[in-house]
Amino acid sequence: MRDAVASSSFQQGTGSLPNNTAGFDAEREDTGMMYRVGQAAMVLSGAALVALAARQGRWKTIGAAALAGAPLVYRGATGHWPVPQSVAQKASDAMTSPPIEAAITIDKPAAELYAFWRRLENLPRIMKNVEQVVDLGDGRSHWTGKSALGFKAEWDAEIVDEQEGRRLSWRSLPGSQVYNAGTVWFDEAPNGRGVVVRVSMELAGGLGHLAGKTFHGTTLQQVKEDLKRFKALMETGEIATTDGQPHGNRSLLGHIHNPI
């Protein structure tokens, strides 16, 4: 079991989720809307397979479809696949994505960088998908986020562990709409170039992970961008931007921000 104090997988080379966090456990009381949507989808797709096959009217086809569709229906209805728990757990672990990890070197003292990060209300300035963070005191905070697709999410989080100027660990509270847990480290760069800021973040596995990417907007690229914004803000006092500058007539596609 790996608790929040353990070092990142940069150092250990492991990537498994700690056992005491949600993982992909669909049998919890309050499973959240995403899981329910997922389960409904499975039931529907399983049923749809059989229905489509039935339209063809040939028993072999219907039989094959039922074989394919039944597990889906079962999974959707009960919350686990019709296989032994050990097999299901292995599969779930396999679907669990490894933690997202990124690092950047910033030429400022660790204390200054830590202080900025610890003041959680600052984080929306560098995290593109976070609209607001309210510090509720006692290590707890309330987050409002949005993904590129415009989906909004709100969740509560708690600081699991902190060491001033060195390390900060957090996780979303159980039952949250969005699951994530992470740690940020601030270590002196060995060559005197500043401080290496490392982030390791975890999202729920399987469908939850996919949901996390799509609706929560957190991916490796996003974390890297957030760190770059952090670096720019700390080193220069501002974040370089071209939003709001003039341009000529755009094409239809050109109105999308992403130029590729």
Place this chain on the structure above:
Amino acid sequence: MRAVCWNGKTDMRVETVPDPEILNPRDAIVKITSTAICGSDLHLYDGYVPTMKKGDILGHEFMGEVVELGREVKNLKIGDRVVVPFTISCGSCFFCKKELYSLCDNSNPNSWIAEKIMGHSPCGIYGYSHMTGGYAGGQAEYARVPFADVGPLKVPDGLEDEKVLFLSDIFPTGYMAAENCQIQPGDTVAIWGCGPVGQFAIQSAWMLGAQRVIAIDRFPERLLLAQTWGRAETIDYEQVDSVLDVLNDMTGGFGPDSCLDAVGMEAHGTTIDAKIDKTKQNLKLTFDRAHVLREAIMACRKGGTVSLAGVYGGFVDKVPMGAAMNKGLTFKMGQTHMQKYMRPLLERVEKGEIDLSRVITHRLSLEDAPGAYRTFRDKQDECIKVVMKPDGHFHAHGHSHGNGNGNGWEH
């Protein structure tokens, strides 16, 4: 305001767009009095640079008057006359502190795009595709200048625009390329490309102590300027069978000590490799045409230096790395570290060591830009360098605007 906007391959249009605004505390707004078309703009014109969007404002060689300041800019005043470097640098990151300003970590908001192609991103650049940040450029009436406390160089009133404008890019670029040649006493420097950057590289090679400068091109007016102003020996590559043989003859069998590529990715050549390059580029199999790069490697003497000033965007084929490795060549290259060179080079201009306006052949209105791009690219009308002024500037001085035939305005 009026601005030159990219609308697709060979489609530049002057459009009316909103004026720029201060977006960050270290920004300034500059009212542009003179601006130029760069050889690298031609790669945008010919559609060879990816991540362009219809409507992007071009131009990265510009100067003018400060008209607005962000609250954190303390070293400039409203009314200051400044030349703006084409690269945007923060001044505080690892690279800026090492004077490697074109490698700034913090000035490209789209660094992720450049990272995909290059591994790491160079700095932001005005008017040069979204890969370098998508910054609106300076072929316009106004420009927003980020990190205005690091970039813009104040210039004295006594020097008119065309005597200082090229401190914005091409003079420092030619100079840094010549410096990258690592010139020793007695050295021969061969320079491919007698466009404006090549001309300034020639001038700089003498300043840096070269004993001989050999310049290579095919356009008579450019070779002539290299001879008369540049005091260089010249080779017209369309008149000789082999540039390599000629260079070897001229250097008594050594080859030039340093080879400077002031041409870049749209190299033109008469040999088979150049033809293959062009075909592949047309078929979109490759970004860059490397003819000059190949020739420079083959021509360079053993243990010599190859200096790259010409812009490359992506990937090149069939570059003789075997020759480079076995001859023990040194390669030095990069986008210009502007802030390192602008001030010392302004001093040279102030002392009268060099007249930057010698490369100008066409003086036009900003409204003439679409035609000017074609003229510049095709070297029509003996075009070497185009400088443009926004029309408002004309009217203020009571002259008629350009007619596209050169010398569109006078002082």
